[in-house]
Amino acid sequence: MPSPTTDRVVRCRxxxxNDEMCTAAAVEPDxxxxxxxxxxxxxxxxIRVATARSAK
Structure with missing residues (x-):
């Protein structure tokens, strides 16, 4: 867990x-x-659906 004073939380992109950004933390910040x-x-x-379609 990031320290509130030193580390920044990397957010979901x-x-x-409605042009709003998601505000949840990213799963893998790096x-x-x-x-x-x-x-x-x-x-x-x-991705799984697209892969299954292309495999047919």
Whole structure:
């Protein structure tokens, strides 16, 4: 857990339809993809669906 005085919380980069940014913390702050748990799960689901379609 980040210290409130020294470390910054890296936020999710998902932009909602109403142009608001998601304010949840990123799952992996040092990663290439900065998404929270909710939006990372949605992305994984979309990837699995697309992969299943292309495998047919």
């Amino acid at each position: 998902y932009k909602r339809r 990663g290439d993809v900065l998404l929270c748990t909710k939006h990372l799960a949605r992305a994984i689901t979309l």
